[in-house]
Amino acid sequence: AQTVTQSQPEMSVQEAETVTLSCTYDTSESDYYLFWYKQPPSRQMILVIRQEAYKQQNATENRFSVNFQKAAKSFSLKISDSQLGDAAMYFCAYRMTNDYKLSFGAGTTVTVRA
Amino acid sequence: DAGVTQSPTHLIKTRGQHVTLRCSPISGHKSVSWYQQVLGQGPQFIFQYYEKEERGRGNFPDRFSARQFPNYSSELNVNALLLGDSALYLCASSLAGGRTEAFFGQGTRLTVV
Numbered sequence: 460a461q462t463v464t465q466s467q468p469e470m471s472v473q474e475a476e477t478v479t480l481s482c483t484y485d486t487s488e489s490d491y492y493l494f495w496y497k498q499p500p501s502r503q504m505i506l507v508i509r510q511e512a513y514k515q516q517n518a519t520e521n522r523f524s525v526n527f528q529k530a531a532k533s534f535s536l537k538i539s540d541s542q543l544g545d546a547a548m549y550f551c552a553y554r555m556t557n558d559y560k561l562s563f564g565a566g567t568t569v570t571v572r573a
Numbered sequence: 574d575a576g577v578t579q580s581p582t583h584l585i586k587t588r589g590q591h592v593t594l595r596c597s598p599i600s601g602h603k604s605v606s607w608y609q610q611v612l613g614q615g616p617q618f619i620f621q622y623y624e625k626e627e628r629g630r631g632n633f634p635d636r637f638s639a640r641q642f643p644n645y646s647s648e649l650n651v652n653a654l655l656l657g658d659s660a661l662y663l664c665a666s667s668l669a670g671g672r673t674e675a676f677f678g679q680g681t682r683l684t685v686v
Contacts (some may be wrong), residue, residue: 463615496677502661504616504677550615559606559629561665561675563615 461486463553465564472541473572479526480536480567482551488512490556493527493534498566499547507549510534512556538569546571575599577666577678585684586654594649594681598666604628605647606675607639610661622647623669651683659685 462485472478495507510518510527517525526535538545551564578597586592598605604623608616618631622641636652651658661682665675
């Protein structure tokens with residue numbers, strides 16, 4: 460079974476600063492996807508960024524980037540130039556390539572200070 | 574285009590009752606998955622349906638069941654409700670059976686009293 464661990468229950472960041480969220484996972488598969496989802500108080504889960512395990516290059520989406528370390532099974536999310544709208548719960552998730560099921564971590568609550 | 578829609582948004586049920594939650598996927602999406610998110614935790618996979626067939630089931634008791642209709646909408650049914658069933662129930666749809674992105678609805682908040 461795959462497990463996803465987020466060891467930081469809460470993170471706080473000053474507006475315009477950078478924050479990094481940690482995620483580790485356990486799998487015996489070599490081909491899979493990793494995701495970061497954002498869940499604001501509106502409850503809707505929104506995809507922030509995704510990474511295919513076979514790609515060595517780290518994914519980037521505007522102010523969001525990841526540090527994917529496949530050997531270490533680590534997948535951290537960096538939010539640059541933090542904005543008030545970034546405040547939310549962030550979930551790391553794993554999915555095998557030919558599978559349907561997403562396995563989520565417990566989440567990290569991000570607070571942005573004005 | 575409408576996103577994934579779920580109904581109702583909130584409901585309160587009494588222990589022992591039955592509940593039906595509904596989900597309409599994005600137009601053209603044939604796969605629907607259900608997740609349970611207990612307060613303060615990450616979502617847990619319950620079911621996945623593709624082309625009206627169950628393709629996967631998580632570690633949930635038989636009190637939980639689901640189905641998918643010809644228009645690809647889906648229902649999640651929970652019988653004999655327990656207090657521990659109180660959670661946010663999320664529906665996600667995708668184009669294929671899981672190889673493409675999953676788009677989530679806003680969920681149904683179920684409270685069992």
